Amino acid sequence: MNLRTVLNLITATLLASYAAAAxxxxxxxxxxxxxxxxxRWGKGDPQGYLDLYAPEVTYFDPFVERxxxxxxTMRKNFALIQGKVQIVKMDxxxxxxxxxxxxxxxxxxxVDDGRQPDGSLVSVPWxxxxxxxxxxxxxxxxxxxxxxxxxxPKLLPVK
Amino acid sequence: MNLRTVLNLITATLLASYAAAAxxxxxxxxxxxxxxxxxRWGKGDPQGYLDLYAPEVTYFDPFVERxxxxxxTMRKNFALIQGKVQIVKMDxxxxxxxxxxxxxxxxxxxVDDGRQPDGSLVSVPWxxxxxxxxxxxxxxxxxxxxxxxxxxPKLLPVK
Numbered sequence: 557m558n559l560r561t562v563l564n565l566i567t568a569t570l571l572a573s574y575a576a577a578a579x580x581x582x583x584x585x586x587x588x589x590x591x592x593x594x595x596r597w598g599k600g601d602p603q604g605y606l607d608l609y610a611p612e613v614t615y616f617d618p619f620v621e622r623x624x625x626x627x628x629t630m631r632k633n634f635a636l637i638q639g640k641v642q643i644v645k646m647d648x649x650x651x652x653x654x655x656x657x658x659x660x661x662x663x664x665x666x667v668d669d670g671r672q673p674d675g676s677l678v679s680v681p682w683x684x685x686x687x688x689x690x691x692x693x694x695x696x697x698x699x700x701x702x703x704x705x706x707x708x709p710k711l712l713p714v715k
Numbered sequence: 716m717n718l719r720t721v722l723n724l725i726t727a728t729l730l731a732s733y734a735a736a737a738x739x740x741x742x743x744x745x746x747x748x749x750x751x752x753x754x755r756w757g758k759g760d761p762q763g764y765l766d767l768y769a770p771e772v773t774y775f776d777p778f779v780e781r782x783x784x785x786x787x788t789m790r791k792n793f794a795l796i797q798g799k800v801q802i803v804k805m806d807x808x809x810x811x812x813x814x815x816x817x818x819x820x821x822x823x824x825x826v827d828d829g830r831q832p833d834g835s836l837v838s839v840p841w842x843x844x845x846x847x848x849x850x851x852x853x854x855x856x857x858x859x860x861x862x863x864x865x866x867x868p869k870l871l872p873v874k
Contacts, residue, residue: 612813614822616842618866623809623822650782654771654857659818661846661858663773663782669873679871683775685844685860687820698813699820701844703862707777710865712838714828
């Protein structure tokens, strides 16, 4: 074993302990995962969320007419907005994790400043629910619900 | 033991087996709990939901400015609308339960026809997430997220 191998081993061991120590609390790890996915989303890259979604994921946002079921449908939907989102500032407010064993519910409010197609900026306030589940040694999202804060409803005619 | 006591015992035993058999699948029990709470809600009675909420419940709906935390705050908020909701028709669409042990995520769309203060009827379409958890032999709600389907956002000025 030469010096370089020994140094590499020491570095690998230190990095592994750092990663474990950095997320001694699973809540911190989950919030970090969410922030990393949000960051990619804000640069027009939905792959961060797609990598987190479990095959069984269910999903609501203000644009869908009905709940979306399953990762494959999410892939198709997100492919349509690839490269189209540009968020210049995000403020995650009051992140809270309710963890019960291998399930953790992350909830927060979010205010993001996004660039519109005409170049103007608008600020959009959100409610967000993410239900994470530990599977295969990783936290994955099994349910995601995004909604606007205090929007005006689109009422339907009574049938 | 007189005849009436014997009959009462037989009835109680039969009812208990019926209740257990009626909900062989926990998903059916959860959907039945939700429908019963919704039914009371539509008659202006929020107590059905309050009875289901666990002390740790977290909550979003289109009216709150930030996530609501805890049963006591929910009690205060719902007290303000006691007797004020009048829903004449409800259609629960696509109810789905993702159960993992003692946690079950119930999601559905809902269209309800509600009476307005001026007597007119409006139809409101909803997304709903309910995270149930089995505690003390009962399913309780630990997170609830209601949002409108395809609303117009209330945008904020960019700061």
